[in-house]
Amino acid sequence: MERPYIICHMATSLDGKIIGDYLKVERAAVFTEVYEEIHERYGSKAWMCGRVTMEEHFTFGHKLDLKHEDILPIPRTDYVANKNAESYAIAVDPSGKLGWTENSIESWNEHRTDDHIVEVLTEQVSDAYLAHLRKIGISYIFGGKEHLNFTVVVQKLKSLFSIDKLMLEGGGFLNGSFLNEGLIDELSLLLVPIADGASNSVTLFETSSFLNKANPVNFSLKALEKLDDSGLWIRYVTKRD
Template identity: 35%
Template structure:
């Protein structure tokens, strides 16, 4: 059984994920929008959150430091800690993330890795107290990896807060149960602006259906939209 997945995002009216590029708003600041986003994140009372490699790299900020002797490593998963209260999950197919400690802001780190990741990288993660799950097939089966998160770490509700690529992968695989979208009263306007979900040239047409659950006007011009995904 997989966790209940809520994709929780904030975006401009034209879909941008980068508040630093938004137009200004007379009714709010980027800091206030971020604070409301985090408040709703906490209200969801998730057991963890998941992001992609690029987003996690901004938080982990560590370099490679593999142990001199990798020795025997655990596959397909290694559980360093359980019962930590909350988990920071990262999707890192190529094994490029490194950590100097086993948590992000107190949330224990679990990394989802590709099938061909080197034993030396797994040994590094284990030595740093980080948990991991390695794909058992060449194509990462996200559904099966989510089942491991549920079974081994008791993650029942997971907040998907990644970039467009990871969000698109989860939507296309039919793994998202709900979309929580905060729309900021701002525009990006760049020709290269990318929305909060993307899945290559084929897009997501016909792959899912959204049903509006609620629409709420919040402070500072934000609108909170919630959709069931089916």
């Protein structure tokens, strides 16, 4: 199977939370910056996030006012608007909820370049949403009729966009989907030296109604780096034997 090498790159509290009050503690800000520096060190031209993360950080809950009348049916085939982008932001948005108004995400810090947006959809998406994506020049690929098959998705990222290395950057539900399908090659874990203590916030790998629980996945240590102020950057590779 031709697919990219997949690195799950995440920051967590000591108790494995990817969001929560610990991120509001003043010293946590430094680790957010380190997270971005490490992202750049991997030199990947593509990163992927789930719909919830994209909405929180990039579309800010914006809802599109789509006209559903007079839209001709659009075939459920992949649409490549830009196959030579310097960098790609891959948005996992099965039913087409993200309110994009531009076809790229502008660089938001010195470690990121502008990213051409690629939507990952199921065939349940509306014709009006597809028409909107085409109109503003966002690429899209289909990952299944009703449910996403990420093995198919990553093969398409390789064949259509020549993506050899993919940074999987949350949230927990998306990471859980990849873990479940055995698609994570490496885990880049930035351990923030704060315990959150909440029992109801999202962890590194989650399951849900659309996911079966994965069998436990084994990792072996590839590298360990001590960071300033007691943080750790831990790199694990998946043990496949």
